[in-house]
Amino acid sequence: MQNFHTSIISNLELSPGYFRMRILAPGFVATAKPGQFVMVRIGNGLEPLLRRPFGIFRTGFLPADCQGLPDKEYVEILYKVVGSGTALLRDLHRGDRVELLGPLGNGFDMQPAAEQILVGGGIGLVPLYMLARQLVKTGRVRLLMGGRCRDDILAVTEFERLGVATYVSTDDGSLGEEGLVTDVLRRKLEKFPGAAIYACGPMPMLRAVHDLCSAHRAPLQVSLEAFMACGVGACLGCVVKGAGHSEADPHYLCTCKEGPVFRSEQLEWDKLEAGHEDCGCEEERA
Amino acid sequence: MQNFHTSIISNLELSPGYFRMRILAPGFVATAKPGQFVMVRIGNGLEPLLRRPFGIFRTGFLPADCQGLPDKEYVEILYKVVGSGTALLRDLHRGDRVELLGPLGNGFDMQPAAEQILVGGGIGLVPLYMLARQLVKTGRVRLLMGGRCRDDILAVTEFERLGVATYVSTDDGSLGEEGLVTDVLRRKLEKFPGAAIYACGPMPMLRAVHDLCSAHRAPLQVSLEAFMACGVGACLGCVVKGAGHSEADPHYLCTCKEGPVFRSEQLEWDKLEAGHEDCGCEEERA
Amino acid sequence: MNENAPVCGRKPGLAVEIAGLRLKNPVMPASGTFGYGQEYAPFFDLDELGAIVTKGLSLHPKAGNPTPRIAETTSGMLNAIGLQNVGVDVFIREKMPFLRQFRTPVIVNFFGNSLEEYGEMARRLSDLPEVAAAELNISCPNVKKGGIVFGTDPLAAAEVVSLVRRHMDKPLIVKLTPNVTDITIMARAVEEAGADAICCINTLTGMAVDVRRRSPRLANLTGGLSGPAIRPVAVRMVYQVVQSVKVPVIGVGGITCAEDALEFLIVGARAVQVGTANFVDPRAMPGIVAGLEDYCRTQGVDDINEVIGSLRVS
Amino acid sequence: MNENAPVCGRKPGLAVEIAGLRLKNPVMPASGTFGYGQEYAPFFDLDELGAIVTKGLSLHPKAGNPTPRIAETTSGMLNAIGLQNVGVDVFIREKMPFLRQFRTPVIVNFFGNSLEEYGEMARRLSDLPEVAAAELNISCPNVKKGGIVFGTDPLAAAEVVSLVRRHMDKPLIVKLTPNVTDITIMARAVEEAGADAICCINTLTGMAVDVRRRSPRLANLTGGLSGPAIRPVAVRMVYQVVQSVKVPVIGVGGITCAEDALEFLIVGARAVQVGTANFVDPRAMPGIVAGLEDYCRTQGVDDINEVIGSLRVS
């Protein structure tokens, strides 16, 4: 974990409102684990004040011929423009400076299952790619990818290139199957008992995934979002209620340090705040 | 007076730390008077919060062939990088958006004198150019231009191109005569009784110019600077002490609305705050 | 709440009522940031506003503080204008005729340098048919004698409000300072003393230092902090005051856009005032009015009064 | 004052003394923004700091408030952590060993949920040789019972400080809330009751609303405003407190860079704390230390103590 004063390599629109940004990040290829995230300081003024957390989509090396840069390791993030900070991020260009703190948090704990099922909702797909890259080495990996409409379906071909079987569903049927990603998951859980599940997406989707997995006794890990100030466990702003939490005997976990990936049974699902989706509409999904 | 959402045509470094910026400004050629200023909103966020005042160096039309822009009137400002706002201004490029409020304030009152003497200290030169452009039509115009070193001497050739006789002096002798601009002024006042004087520069220089002019009974107009919030006379933040000001019977004038150009006798010179120079060092000058 | 809700065709109603005064929309300038109206007339039709609020007036002209009077801070500004104003006579003679052209109600903000002056000002303003309401400033942090003690002590505040009330037959808005331990005590005190509405907040007392010169950036040493920096404090205080009085509350402090204004309306402010933002963007207020209308449309709200006080507390 | 002054070759002295405690420089974290130190150790050597200040500790572990607990505002943030902490026992067992590696003095911030707890905490901390000084938080706006009344009432504050004083043989720093009408009354009260130093300010109480959902952005409704937005208020209060007490004052509120820290030092703070800025830049504090050194050099100052209280008021 380190704070880098670094610069942007590229910033491209993937689908309307979704962007992919590559940032120079020395050392990330060796250190970043699937499920970890970075805190990005946007601009070098005080607007916005706080850094923004983004999952690590992947790390890599720039092709040798393409840049005369001294260091060629990069980190890639995918982001959705939802507010002031991401709007400023969208306007940055190659060569612009950013500060990057990371890699942060605990990543996924890779299960030795023969069937690995990844469930992504919209931008929640992000932390699953590095995970898939690892899991394909040891088992069969399926990605169930859901979104409201086809614009929310991202980077699926990149998963396919890893050898992952992908199943796309959209609420409006504009891409893939019409329906919820959890409908697809239900079928897969029935078909593959013993599968390990890894999910990231809006809270209502995660809740539904959790319910399905408990019903099927499938081991589930989820990656959560929370409002964050420090990203390193110092402010206690990002906590979620842990299993056994009660008013009388409260139990909080730090999303930034003890998460963002949790085993499903670590969390007090009935008391998780619906909280942090970028858009009220997403609550109606899943 | 209007608020324009407009864009930058060019932003060039003139000499170390001094920049010239052209901004699209419909209607300015007909409306802007010598000595008026604009308030520039830098960025469209809240950092910095307040607009920055800059004198109008000149207005003009872009050459017909050079731009495909719908409107070709521009306003030109010259600025010195002194703090956070001007540092951000420096980093703007052609095509970047700015908001421009103006033209603001009262300009110079052109005197019918046969000898017109302009006295500029550093960036204080700015409001004198448009004035010179008018005055050359009716009389002989001389520019006495002072600065700490040669970097502070700006745009002199542009005055010469108007037919203005220029006299440069620097504290360190690195350009023109070594010494203060007021030394030159003293000689000119002796040589040309009846000359009208127009001055802009740091307060200690203005003070010295005022003393000289009163001694020679030469009519003097000065352009002042003050911290400004609104620029339109609404906040009363930018006042200066007017002639006859006393604790018991205070008399304040708005720099933004009743100025920034004042006739010397409007001001209570002994009570003007040394105030607003960009750098403490300038106080030691003049 | 549903952004996909069908956009309602009818123009949403923005009119609100404050102490018997009907405003076509809840947006007005904050005293001292809009001069006497004329200064901003080049930028928009003042009739687009819910009301016009004047610079604080006193019985006699007031010269104000030495300079520098303003300093910029992070997302805010300090001012120590010292209530410079032309005095009520010059106002009537020179400023009122301009304001008479507009249909928008004119609210005159005023203060006194002594109890007597407060009373006398109340009488003078009562006589002016063009004045729709009066806003009593008991809270200016920049006046050393008089004002400051009224603004932070509930008994003194009640005294000055009662006095003004006795001489004033127009709607009386009392403006509170945030520089107190418990604003609800002040609010209840002025309500009981006869305020028809409460306006909060005035500026937070602050200070800034020029570290190179090692001198205060304001000649007055301290000044009033305004602008976006103070908005969270203002929203909190407005919420607290709304919970503790029955009279309508006008919210002010750091509003720059419709979203900011909505924070105040949602916690229960009946109207809002915009101060420092006028300096940042002279068209801030008409922009906020338009933004409120947009908000109502997207939220499927017919009337802004449905938004006022609609905070959902779980 | 002269930026062209010859740069002094010697390293300027940055050491300051607070209540008998010698700090190698006047920069330390603000409680609650630096965890128990360990969290920021990856970014710089903690021995670069003047002191380490821990998250506020209580006798028993405390769970804190429901979420969301933080919200960003313009140039500031609101927090309603609710003083979540591991409790003094776990601190001693699990956090102290880490801190023991450093030579930098450790200041433990603490609070109680009752008078008895305050006393008990004072006793516990007195027994710990690794604790260089204690910082008593009587001012947290997020704890409903206990704390808040101590922080805004001079008699209650004096009572808790006296009690703690009786049980505490280490330097005692008392941290004040800005949410009061007159901070100098509070400062004098705690000085008389035995404080060795005063730290101000804690956060300003604020609130923010999600206008789309029409709900508070903090589960706790209100929270503490920190960050650059509050700096002018903090500088003002520190200045006022310095004028009214004899004990040293530690300035805190909105410091992000050396210039900000200097505002506090120039108005008379003997040291400064950096809070929210740590989140913005984990290396903010070493940067400020370096910036203070640069400032001394360019200003031709040999010792930072010459800067402290050097404000020129005309």
Ligand SMILES: Cc1cc2nc3c(=O)[nH]c(=O)nc-3n(C[C@H](O)[C@H](O)[C@H](O)COP(=O)(O)OP(=O)(O)OC[C@H]3O[C@@H](n4cnc5c(N)ncnc54)[C@H](O)[C@@H]3O)c2cc1C
């Ligand atoms: C561990 C983690 C990983 C994330 N990974 C991604 C990712 O890979 N791609 C992506 O697009 N987004 C991701 N997010 C969400 C992303 O951080 C927010 O969308 C972003 O901070 C919004 O900033 P804004 O200024 O545009 O929005 P604003 O609404 O203007 O932000 C205001 C404040 O709210 C916070 N905030 C707003 N939305 C969220 C949110 N959903 N979660 C946490 N804080 C929020 C911001 O950080 C900021 O403090 C992640 C969040 C977390 C906690």
Ligand SMILES: Cc1cc2nc3c(=O)[nH]c(=O)nc-3n(C[C@H](O)[C@H](O)[C@H](O)COP(=O)(O)OP(=O)(O)OC[C@H]3O[C@@H](n4cnc5c(N)ncnc54)[C@H](O)[C@@H]3O)c2cc1C
């Ligand atoms: C009528 C008028 C005309 C001016 N014309 C010019 C010009 O043509 N070219 C030019 O370079 N400068 C001009 N100035 C000065 C210019 O406005 C300041 O240099 C500029 O505002 C500094 O901004 P900053 O953010 O870089 O400095 P900072 O020091 O970071 O600014 C902080 C605050 O101080 C104010 N401020 C700082 N210096 C001055 C100053 N000298 N006068 C007024 N306010 C100041 C800023 O507006 C801001 O509110 C003029 C000022 C006035 C009042």
Ligand SMILES: Cc1cc2nc3c(=O)[nH]c(=O)nc-3n(C[C@H](O)[C@H](O)[C@H](O)COP(=O)(O)O)c2cc1C
């Ligand atoms: C330059 C200036 C002058 C002010 N003058 C007055 C005044 O005369 N009377 C008054 O009641 N408030 C005065 N105020 C306070 C404002 O009306 C308002 O309460 C405060 O600025 C907070 O709002 P804002 O953050 O939108 O500016 C003044 C504020 C500023 C910035």
Ligand SMILES: Cc1cc2nc3c(=O)[nH]c(=O)nc-3n(C[C@H](O)[C@H](O)[C@H](O)COP(=O)(O)O)c2cc1C
């Ligand atoms: C997340 C957070 C937690 C805090 N926790 C405490 C605390 O436990 N005890 C305390 O005395 N102050 C606490 N504070 C207040 C800070 O120590 C400091 O007084 C305040 O944030 C102002 O400084 P700043 O603007 O530099 O952040 C906390 C502040 C923040 C932002």
Ligand code: FES
């Ligand atoms: S974000 Fe600060 S503790 Fe997690």
Ligand code: FES
């Ligand atoms: S800058 Fe506001 S009155 Fe001049």
